[in-house]
Amino acid sequence: MDGTLVDTERYWIAAETALVESFGGRWTHEDALQLVGSGLWSSAEVLRGYGVDLPADEIVENLTESVRRQLVEQGVPWQPGAKELLEEIRSRGIRTALVTMSIRSMAEDIVGGIPFDAFELLVTGDSVDNPKPHPEPYLAAAAALGVAPEDCVAIEDSPPGVASAIAAGMTTIGVPHILDLDDTSATVIWPTLDGRTVDDIVAAFRSATDAEETA
Structure with a gap:
């Protein structure tokens, strides 16, 4: 879905960046690329390693809600074709x-x-x-x-x-x-x-x- 049907990877990266930075960490574009296509709970464990001091379920909920807000505010960007x-x-x-x-x-x-x-x-x-x-x-x-x-x-x-x-x-x-x-x-x-x-x-x-x- 993300990246194949709809161009939402940038929404996920924005959500990850905001979350890591809220805990005083730094999250680069290169850091974000390692999560593309991965499961959310696997991604949550990576983010915990970058200083996000939350249980994995809360990280997944935080990221998901952030992306959903962006979808409402900016729309669903379909991939060409x-x-x-x-x-x-x-x-x-x-x-x-x-x-x-x-x-x-x-x-x-x-x-x-x-x-x-x-x-x-x-x-x-x-x-x-x-x-x-x-x-x-x-x-x-x-x-x-x-x-x-x-x-x-x-x-x-x-x-x-x-x-x-x-x-x-x-x-x-x-x-x-x-x-x-x-x-x-x-x-x-x-x-x-x-x-x-x-x-x-x-x-x-x-x-x-x-x-x-x-x-």
Whole structure:
């Protein structure tokens, strides 16, 4: 979700910076990059190491509420082409799940603003035991949809997300946002979703499948 569908990573970074600075610490852009794509409770432990003297649950609540306020004040910044591609996916009857390490209430806020039935189900950071890069989130999504992981395509913007989807056995399209994905094991990398169609997704899936069969 964050970074793939919507450009909210800058909201998270602002929230992290304000929280660390409120405890007298310093949080740089480079510090923030280490949290991109990670689970919120894992991120909370990192922030505790930077001097945020709060329990992990309170850190997660603080960050989430800060981002939600920014969404209200500044709006939901969609990534180029994301909403258009998602709408075409759904119009063609393709099943969908949103797999995000944001908590459910945050994901529901974002999904609630989409003017069509975008996702059949949500897998969120507070519904799994092991966050990305562990495969559990994507395996949980496939199981809930009742489909095999190898029949799924994941679209991801971060190294932990790519690692999670690949470990789950899914064809994975990497769309870099804040972090470079060249050193990941993404099946294919697209610079942007702008102009992409369902046919492009199908082609990526078939190419990956053919490559596995001939390997």
